[in-house]
Amino acid sequence: MSRRSMLLAALTVIMALVALAPAMAQDKIQIPVWIAFTDSRLDWSRERAAEFNELFPQYEVTIEGYADYESIFAAASLAFEQGTQPAIVQYFEAATQDARDAGFEGNPQFKSVAEAFGDRTEVNGLPVNFDDFVDAARNYYTLDGSFTSFPWNTSSAIMFSNKTMLEAAGVEGIPATWAEVDAACEKIMAMENAPANCITWPNHGWFFEQAVAMQGADLVNNGNGREARATETFINSDAAVAYVSWWKDLQDKGYYIYTGAQRDWGGTYNAFVAGQVAMLLYSSSDTTALTNDGAAAGFDVVASFYPHNQDVEYAGNLIGGASLWLSNDLSTEVEDGALTFLLYFTNTENAASWHQFTGYVPITKSAIALLESEGWYEENPNSLVASDQLAAAIPSSATAGAIVGAFPAIRNHVTNAIEQVLVNGRDVTEALTEAKELADETLAEYNLLYAGE
Amino acid sequence: MLPPELIVLISIAAPALVGAAWLYRGSRTLSAGFIGVIAGGIGGALFMVPLNYCTFEADRTSTDVAFGVFLIALGAVIGIAVGAGVNRIVGSGKGISSLTSEQNTAGTFKGTVIPFALLAPTLVILALFLYAPALDNLRLSTLLARLGTDRTAFVCVDNFTKLLEPRQNYGQTLYATFLISFFTVIIGLAISLMIAYVAYQPVRGASIYRTLLIWPYAISPPVAGIIFGMVFNEGAGIMNHLIRSGGGVPVQWLQSASIAPWTIIAASVWKSMGFNILFYIAGLQNVPKDLIEAAAIDGANFVVRFRRVIIPMLSPITFFLIITNITYAFFETYGTIDFLTRGGPAGATSTMIYRIVDNGLNQRDLGSAAAQSLILFSLVIIITLIQFRTSGRRVTYGR
Structure with a gap:
């Protein structure tokens, strides 16, 4: 064969392959899934998807990762507008109301999972059992009496302490209240080889919400938005002012270090692992990583409850994290595939493995039982803290968590106000009152658009 | 009324x-x-x-x-x-x-059909992807509109006038924008010209130096943000490590509202430098040697030669670079800012473009973002017009 005809033959083969490839791939039912992780958590999810694709060869689940909750939320809204939304998308807890309201031309973006499952007790042989979910997640995601989205990665804000450093400073036990944190910091900073600062945490609205709920206060009106659509925020409540004042006081004494950027998960994490601070308030989602990184850096990490205000009765914490939302208007076969994947993804073994791998709480009671029977908690006491903290919460509207429209924007008003306090030394009450006014305006605009109220 | x-x-x-x-x-x-x-x-x-x-x-x-x-x-x-x-x-x-100049009519098309037919592909694409969305943006700026719903409400010019409220801190946004843009352009061009002049000298391995100098241009703004984040990290960064080992007090590169903008400027200058150097080296190669020699024979020393010959001969390049650098400083610093400071601390590095993306996407307030982008659009037009009117006239094209 001449060179030219060989080239032609090769080209023909390539073109045939290109033409055939989509046809071959389309034999399987495509189930695109978007999640807001780009790290090892994405790899873990992709491994589960690969297993699922082998177990159910009629489906092909593909998982795409996004940098953070905020960007996946924006991307999914835009995709829906253009008709290219995935079958399943992971939205953070604060986007719950926005997700329920989202839609174009009267067509909702998401379908309630309870509605999608109907009264089926199994899909493709996988059992459906909503009662197995842990109470904190069930309470948060049960809206108008049923599950709107499928709980997955659920965490709580807890404290991590550099036990080695605390012991060196002569601190007994782990601080459980704000006053005990102050006292511990005083001892730590008085050490000869004291760290640069004593404590840090990200300026993320979630930590603020936790602290407000722990003092038994609602964040928004109408039963924290759970009895009726919330129309007013309580960002400048006494509980909020007390918390931010304590925070500012810690900073004034040189105990708290602000990393300079809002929602700075990375900077605060690194400060703790590098030994620049002795304590860190963080998401339990990174319990495993923090414990291991601390050990690698040569110190013991002990997890404990988020410190509470000693002057107020402890009301308990609320969840954080995200849930999986099912897109509306999927064909029956895609929807069934998506539901099957949701069940597989959160089955007992996977829920337990996800917890061990990250530090998110085991999302089902059966997973907790499995972990207990394997002796996991005896070996890894830090991993139990978040579940214990959530279980310790006294059920109330405050600890169920706020459901409110434009929540991410409201959080932004809160973190802006806190930043003005921390960076520009603004008065706490004044900054929070301004944030409340701005948040109420944002909420009024949101309600006007979505509910015509 | x-x-x-x-x-x-x-x-x-x-x-x-x-x-x-x-x-x-x-x-x-x-x-x-x-x-x-x-x-x-x-x-x-x-x-x-x-x-x-x-x-x-x-x-x-x-x-x-x-x-x-x-x-x-x-x-x-x-x-x-x-x-x-x-x-x-x-x-x-x-x-x-x-409208076309009188002397340059050779080779022009007769009639209007063929020229417009040839322009059509470009015009259609511009109209579809630039002008139509821009017009839609005008409409959006008068609406209460949020990402995630198609329901809107007409709010007249509220999206604009709201920005005047003191608590919106829009003045701070403007200040941060001008501070960061102005110094990014000025410092960036000055350093680039100096480095380009040195790299332009016929030394051994000049092409290697030049290639290495252009490298930062190939790095995306977020990556520049990550690199500078590591360099300027307060506790673990190289900068403060050097300062500490020199016995100094660590600087709050990213935590202090007065220093953070300068960290952003440094990162932006570094990022745009490769591009500027590339153009300056090309420009320097076009400066006629005989002009410099003539000036030298006339007794002009290096400083005078540089100021009176080289800089004027480079003015078309400088003019072009000022325009592109302003555009860069206004629009493309978003990634760097997002990774370094997220507009903080307390809004000190929240430039107009950063705020537009933040308000529009993160806070989902499309109406306000549209209004702000119109303000930014008008500003850039005004600056470019001023630029063309003032420096444009002083540009020498060497003939």
Whole structure:
């Protein structure tokens, strides 16, 4: 064969392959899934998807990762507008109301999972059992009496302490209240080889919400938005002012270090692992990583409850994290595939493995039982803290968590106000009152658009 | 408040009179005056008719009214400027061709069909992907609109006037934008010229140096943000490590509201330097050697040669670089800022483009983001016009 005809033959083969490839791939039912992780958590999810694709060869689940909750939320809204939304998308807890309201031309973006499952007790042989979910997640995601989205990665804000450093400073036990944190910091900073600062945490609205709920206060009106659509925020409540004042006081004494950027998960994490601070308030989602990184850096990490205000009765914490939302208007076969994947993804073994791998709480009671029977908690006491903290919460509207429209924007008003306090030394009450006014305006605009109220 | 009919009348009649006077003054013909009346009248109504004169409704604040008057004036200026152009075409009696220069007619197309047919692919793409979304943005800026719903509400010019409220801190945003942009351009160009001059010298391995110098340009702004985040990290960064080992006090590169903008400037300058150096080296190669030699023979020392010969000879390059660098500083620093400071601390590095993306996508307030992007758009147009009017005239193209 001449060179030219060989080239032609090769080209023909390539073109045939290109033409055939989509046809071959389309034999399987495509189930695109978007999640807001780009790290090892994405790899873990992709491994589960690969297993699922082998177990159910009629489906092909593909998982795409996004940098953070905020960007996946924006991307999914835009995709829906253009008709290219995935079958399943992971939205953070604060986007719950926005997700329920989202839609174009009267067509909702998401379908309630309870509605999608109907009264089926199994899909493709996988059992459906909503009662197995842990109470904190069930309470948060049960809206108008049923599950709107499928709980997955659920965490709580807890404290991590550099036990080695605390012991060196002569601190007994782990601080459980704000006053005990102050006292511990005083001892730590008085050490000869004291760290640069004593404590840090990200300026993320979630930590603020936790602290407000722990003092038994609602964040928004109408039963924290759970009895009726919330129309007013309580960002400048006494509980909020007390918390931010304590925070500012810690900073004034040189105990708290602000990393300079809002929602700075990375900077605060690194400060703790590098030994620049002795304590860190963080998401339990990174319990495993923090414990291991601390050990690698040569110190013991002990997890404990988020410190509470000693002057107020402890009301308990609320969840954080995200849930999986099912897109509306999927064909029956895609929807069934998506539901099957949701069940597989959160089955007992996977829920337990996800917890061990990250530090998110085991999302089902059966997973907790499995972990207990394997002796996991005896070996890894830090991993139990978040579940214990959530279980310790006294059920109330405050600890169920706020459901409110434009929540991410409201959080932004809160973190802006806190930043003005921390960076520009603004008065706490004044900054929070301004944030409340701005948040109420944002909420009024949101309600006007979505509910015509 | 005046009755609405009177407002409409004034908003059209006043610009029409101004337009007539302006154009008549220039050419002293009745037709010019007539064009002025039409252009001014249309200009006066340009923004107000789509807005349905909402800024003058009874329950509007004085800020809204003032903004309405501003919009009428702006529309009038645009209308009269277009009218002046039309007048030139009509007045010359040669149609569109009067806009092209007289001496350079060789090789031009006859008629209008073929040139427009050849331009069509570009025009269609521009219209579809640039002009149509830009017009839609105008509409969006008058709406209460949020990402995630198609329901909107007309809010007149609230998205603009809200920015004037002190608690919105828009003044700080403008200040941060100008501070960061101005110094990014000035410092960036100065350092780039210096480095380019050194790299341009015939030394061994010059091409290797030049390649290495251009490298930062190939790095995306977020990566530049990550690199500088590691360098300027307060606790673990290299910068503070050096300062500490030198016995100094660590600097709060990213935590201090007064220092953080300068960290952003440093990162932006570093990022844009490769591009600038590339152009300056190319420019330096085009500076005629005989000019420099002649200056040297005349007794000009290095500084004088640099100031009087090289910099003027580089002025077309500098002019081009100022425009591209302003665009860079205004629009493309988002990634760097997002990774270094997220607009903080307390808004000190929240530039206009950062705020637009943050308000529009993160806070989902599309209406406000649209309004802000129009302000940014107008600013860049104004700066570019000033630039063309001032430095543009001083540019020497060497012939």
